[in-house]
Amino acid sequence: xPGSFITDRQHEDYMKxxxxxxxxxxxxxxxxxxxxxxxxxxxxxxxxxRNAKAVTVEVNLTPWRVYGRRRLFxx
Numbered sequence: 001x002p003g004s005f006i007t008d009r010q011h012e013d014y015m016k017x018x019x020x021x022x023x024x025x026x027x028x029x030x031x032x033x034x035x036x037x038x039x040x041x042x043x044x045x046x047x048x049x050r051n052a053k054a055v056t057v058e059v060n061l062t063p064w065r066v067y068g069r070r071r072l073f074x075x
Contacts, residue, residue, distance in 0.1 A: 006032055011046045 010030045014037060017026035027037035043050065 006030075006036060006047060008046050008048055011040065014040055015044070 010032060014026050014030035014032075017029045018037070018041075020026075021029070023037045023041065024034040027034045030037075
């Protein structure tokens with residue numbers, strides 16, 4: 001169905017069927033179009049990994065405490 005997301009189960013089924021069948025047959029057995037199958041072949045990560053939000057954490061990797069422009073001491 002156009003506009004609906006595929007599930008992780010459909011993705012797993014497609015990857016299982018893809019090892020033995022053509023792309024169009026594996027996609028039909030998994031329940032989506034061959035175009036979606038070609039997109040999965042280009043990026044084989046499951047949907048839960050592909051749509052995960054990236055978490056950015058800023059970390060100061062320098063071990064020095066900086067006060068103004070002078071390094072005073074190390075922890």
